[in-house]
Amino acid sequence: YEGEYKAGKKEGRGVYRWANGNLYEGEFKAGKKEGRGVFRWADGRVYEGEWKAYNVYNGEWKADKQEGRGVMRYANGNVYDGEWKAGQREGRGVWRCTNGDVYEGEYKAGLAEGRGVLRLANGDVYESEYKAGKFEGRGIYRY
Incomplete structure (x- = not known):
């Protein structure tokens, strides 16, 4: 990150570069993208416009909760x-x-649980069993 700070958090104009090649240039508030900005994905996609610090869900619902x-x-x-x-990550998914x-793997009650593969940005790969979001049981770590 290169830009302005306030009280130890990104605030004002700045540029944030990710190791995977993504880049955001624009306004920050309380450490989050907020205001006018441009996000450039490593694959060439670009979004230019307003940013607000909130989550966005696109998918199936049941009884006013994410389901499916x-x-x-x-x-x-x-x-x-x-x-x-019931509003939580449950089943198979990619984070x-x-x-x-x-x-990429299985989830239960919002946390990684069951078989999963963690691919780190540095190229390392960890295949393991997970329980309550943590490694558990036998696993293989490839450097």
Whole structure:
């Protein structure tokens, strides 16, 4: 990140570059993208416009909660694409972090649980069992 700070958080104009090649140039408020800005994905897509610090869900609903297939784009830039139940990540899904890390696997009650593969931005890959969002049991770590 290169830009202005206030009280230790990104505030004002700045440029944020991710290791995966994504770039955001624009306004920040309280450490989050907010105001006018341009987001350039590494694959060439571009969004230019207003940013607000809130989550956006696009998918199926049941009884006013996320249920079925859906994509949640979080205010911090992370994205979950997968199955939902009663408003929580449940079933199979993919979690993409703004730092380039990607987890693909099973979820239960909103956390990684069951078989999953974590691909780190640095190229390392960890295949393991997960329980309550943490590694558990046998796993394989490839550097």
